[in-house]
Amino acid sequence: MRRVARLMFAGVIALMPVTLTGCGFVPLYAQQGLTANMAQIGIEVPQTRTGYFLEQNLRNGFGSDDTAQKRYMLTVKMTEKRYGVGFRVDDTSTRSELNSSVTYVLTDAATHKVMYQNSFVETVSYDTAPSPLTGVIAQQDAQERVASAISRKIQTELAVYFHEKK
Known part of the structure; x- marks a missing residue:
């Protein structure tokens, strides 16, 4: 009985790709030229620590060639705010949130025509510690994580834009 169930399961798994071809599903990066379009995006971000991490993540994600x-x-504007969200009895913070409001605009470099724009808010939390060193490290880690999350969201939205544009 187990052997029959395994064979049936294997058959269903083997047929899944065939059934998806009829529904119109196309993987995002299957489109020719999508990666090339993404690599042709110049990046301008705020000159902050989070901006630095964001720029690095975007360059890597787009596959940017600096010589081309x-x-x-892509112009990204960002404002960051930090909030204490967990407090001890003595009113010192135990947990904080880093809240980044992001607005970005994709323009044609030749005509300066706005092609796509969006805004969103990304939030990460981190532990605050009594030790100044561990507090700084936790805050820097939060900045790296929020930059990574912002980068993924922008990359995904622009990939969908270029995919639908074709």
């Missing part, structure tokens, strides 16, 4: 002429320009 950029066809598009």
Whole structure:
């Protein structure tokens, strides 16, 4: 009985890709030229610690070639706020949130025409510690994590934009 169930399960798994082809499903990066479009995006971010991490993540995610002429320009504006969210009896913070409000615009580098724009808020939390050193390290880690989350969201939205544009 187990053997029959395993064979049936294997058959269902083997047929799944065939059934998806009929429904119109196309993987996002299957489109020709999508990666090339993403690599042609110039990046302008705020000159902050989080901005630095964001720029590095975007460059890696887009597969940017710094020597190539950029066809598009991505301008990202960001404001960060830190909030204490967990407090001890003596009113010192035990937990904090880093809240980043992000607005970005993709423009054509030649015409400066706005092609896509969006805004969103990304929040991460981190432990605050009585030791100044561990507090700084936790805050820096939160900045890296929020930059990574912002980068993933921007990359995904622009990939979908270029995918649908074609």
